[in-house]
Amino acid sequence: MFERFTEPSRAVLVEAESLAIELGSRYISAGHLLYGCAEGREETAGKPLRDCGIRAASIRRMLPRAEEQPAGQVDAGALSAIGIDYQGVRAAVEETFGPGALAAAPDRRVPTAGARKPHFTPEAKRSIELTLRAAEELHQGRIVPGHLLLGLLRLDNEFVWSILEDADSSVAALSSAVLSQLAAAA
């Protein structure tokens, strides 16, 4: 399905996926895809979004971040066997950061790649279907980011709506801006 995607539209998917991973999400949602569209420097999706004041950074701020998992258990016995006094470390840390700070401190290592590669949500999949349909209707064989953005706009997705609303824009206005960029690019 993705062989018809141009480099910039593949980049949108890559950006969406990296943001999902960074935010600790197990899924790539419509919101992550919208971020990917806004992050691109290209003309068919990035420009119409920028023109109505929608920035990647503001979309990112609206996306939920997964709660941090409490870190695993440190084995104080094993540490003492190599000469490290865990109680001593904990006491020193608590002096600066307060009681219980070390036990509550998160471990922010990213889980090994592949182990938890995020998948598209059903809505994100649906937006890709709408993307392909939009390109077909326009008789445009190659999928560019503008088609991905059209797919998101046709989705009836609340997150997309709220971003548009915050920017005082609308599905109709942004769609027509994207369509004229697509016509200019074709």
Add this chain to the structure above:
Amino acid sequence: MSSTDIAATAGSSDPAVGLRAVASLRLLAEQLESLHVDRARQLGWSWSQIASELGVSKQAVHQKHGGRVSTH
């Protein structure tokens, strides 16, 4: 028998103890990193300053810890 006693009797010659110590050290280092990075941010340090002290790239430290700290 507590894990401390086991470690004391087995000593670090037991691979299992040594390996668990390595895993614990890594975890401990990660927890200390989170605490200190968040504190440095709250004290107004830039990502570059933090990255330089940690000996990693600015991008790496920002990607790992960015967006988590409220700097008000």
